[in-house]
Amino acid sequence: MAGAHKPLIAVCQMTSTSDKEKNFATCSRLIREAAGRRACMVFLPEAFDYIGGSTEETLSLAESLHGDTIQRYTQLARECGLWLSLGGFHEKGPNWDTDQRISNSHVVVDNTGHIVSVYRKAHLFDVDLQNGVSLRESSSTLPGAELIRPITSPAGKIGLGVCYDLRFPEFSLALAQQGAELLTYPSAFTLTTGLAHWEVLLRARAIETQCYVVAAAQTDRHNEKRTSYGHAMVVDPWGLVIGQCQGGTGICYAEIDIPYMERVRRDMPVWRHRRTDLYGKISFNKPD
């Protein structure tokens, strides 16, 4: 369709520390900048609120969805008139008072400041690599109990993931099969695993599902123990990288072209070619 409206999205890269006030100042500056460019939706990375230096610090800074942090972002969304993907908010869990456990929550806010959806990260990063990467997310975090059906946004139908979820193709196929047009993986990938796998994984998920893949990212040094890979990017349904952040804090922009996505799907109908008779059908287990 010549001249059809193609929504513009803004995908952010930043370096969170344990200073919540500074992190908010950074994010609000990026959101206002994107609003000035007329983006319809801004994507923030996992741990946009903070990255703690220890499990104790991470837990001590957690809030509920009704706390100050989300309140300030809902106001900002309303004021700027755009949608927000808040990837990876440290949310006090349902039994916080007794177990002190949090969820790693991807919160979507609409342009009127309402929370549209909350997806809690299902795959936790408990990994111990020879080269020094050693993280045990489950020491502070509870795994999410459900996938969330893709949500309708001005940028298209969005499937919600977080970071390490990117490594599980079944997860992306389940969301695509439920109608997702964009898959989102707000992330804080480690430097080592990012160098080896980040772009390949994002492009593979885009090619397999024929979805746009949107990945906001943490970058650089958060504290003496943690450094993230960065390379926030947007991949189109053909697997092409159509936006990528440079080093440091910043934004990359991309246009979402749903008719183009439909053409890719029409030209190579992998969904029709699936041999579920040979390897089973991806299903979406969610209590209705």
Ligand SMILES: O=C(O)CNC(=O)[C@H](CS)NC(=O)CCC(=O)C(=O)O
């Ligand atoms: O710790 C926080 O406060 C926020 N959460 C994270 O940064 C999470 C859990 S430690 N990081 C990842 O999932 C990295 C995945 C990764 O690097 C890979 O899959 O290779």
